[in-house]
Amino acid sequence: MSENNIAKNLSPEGDEARYLVELEHVEKYYGNLHVLKDINLKVSKGEVLVIVGPSGSGKSTMCRTINRLETIDSGEIRIDGTPLPQEGKGLAQLRAEVGMVFQSFNLFANKTILDNVTLAPIKVRHMNKDQAEKEAMDLLARVGVDSQAMKMPSQLSGGQQQRVAIARALAMHPKVMLFDEPTSALDPEMVNEVLDVMVELAQEGMTMLCVTHEMGFARKAADKIVFMADGQILERGNPDEFFEHPQTERAQEFLSKIL
Ligand code: ADP
Ligand code: MG
Numbered sequence: 001m002s003e004n005n006i007a008k009n010l011s012p013e014g015d016e017a018r019y020l021v022e023l024e025h026v027e028k029y030y031g032n033l034h035v036l037k038d039i040n041l042k043v044s045k046g047e048v049l050v051i052v053g054p055s056g057s058g059k060s061t062m063c064r065t066i067n068r069l070e071t072i073d074s075g076e077i078r079i080d081g082t083p084l085p086q087e088g089k090g091l092a093q094l095r096a097e098v099g100m101v102f103q104s105f106n107l108f109a110n111k112t113i114l115d116n117v118t119l120a121p122i123k124v125r126h127m128n129k130d131q132a133e134k135e136a137m138d139l140l141a142r143v144g145v146d147s148q149a150m151k152m153p154s155q156l157s158g159g160q161q162q163r164v165a166i167a168r169a170l171a172m173h174p175k176v177m178l179f180d181e182p183t184s185a186l187d188p189e190m191v192n193e194v195l196d197v198m199v200e201l202a203q204e205g206m207t208m209l210c211v212t213h214e215m216g217f218a219r220k221a222a223d224k225i226v227f228m229a230d231g232q233i234l235e236r237g238n239p240d241e242f243f244e245h246p247q248t249e250r251a252q253e254f255l256s257k258i259l
Helices: 003-010 059-066 089-097 115-125 130-141 158-170 189-205 214-222 239-244 251-257
Strands: 019-030 035-042 050-053 074-079 098-101 176-179 209-211 224-229 232-237
Touching: 019 059, 019 130, 019 209, 035 059, 035 209, 050 214, 059 074, 059 115, 059 130, 059 176, 059 209, 089 098, 098 158, 115 130, 115 158, 130 158, 158 176, 189 209, 189 214, 209 214, 214 239, 224 239, 224 251, 232 239, 232 251
Parallel strands: 050 209, 050 224, 098 176, 176 209
Antiparallel strands: 019 035, 019 074, 224 232
């Protein structure tokens, strides 16, 4: 047990942090462009949050700040109660706790599927090769691509590659998974095979933040919907509330275009 956990167990509450992800008064600029405006967000353990909104509203930027692929200008982000470190060793540790799957298939092109999944556990988590491979095969089976383990990424379909990307992120045992439009670059017939894996993960209790335009998935899997426009969170609520009774004109307009 790490010192941290011992300290936690001895703390008077004996409690885990109440929220796995917290953003408080987060502000970010790209030059003069104010991309994140006073973003406040809390995600509980096991909660599935779906983020929707028009293109350019800051959804990807917000995701990228959560695992510190982007810095913020002010405010605070905490993962499981710990403020995001700006740099150094703490950052690698934090990245291990936050898995991310992007729109583009970003597997390592010159490594086998199996190596894609075992690389970080061996390097960052110092897992031995046999154990890492055993775990990787279990994860690949879970997302339905274990028969592809010895192939190269280019030999797989887009849907298969995205499922490998999910397995690769899970191999680090993340506390939370971020998905940034994981199906929007896929051929339509492959969208569901990726969404099905995400729904399963959600049902198993994974804490998830998902940016997606897949409203069927949002209705099925989301505990909460957040609507962003122009760098702000304009609405938040449960899926029924949001889809049936959007409060703002921006959300009404957005929904009328995509539903
Ligand atoms: P979304 O994911 O909602 O489409 P983004 O977070 O990608 O929105 O982008 C928000 C705004 O920030 C857009 O106006 C975009 O052009 C701008 N932007 C995104 N990344 C950068 C960057 N690296 N440098 C400058 N501007 C950026
Ligand atoms: Mg985006």
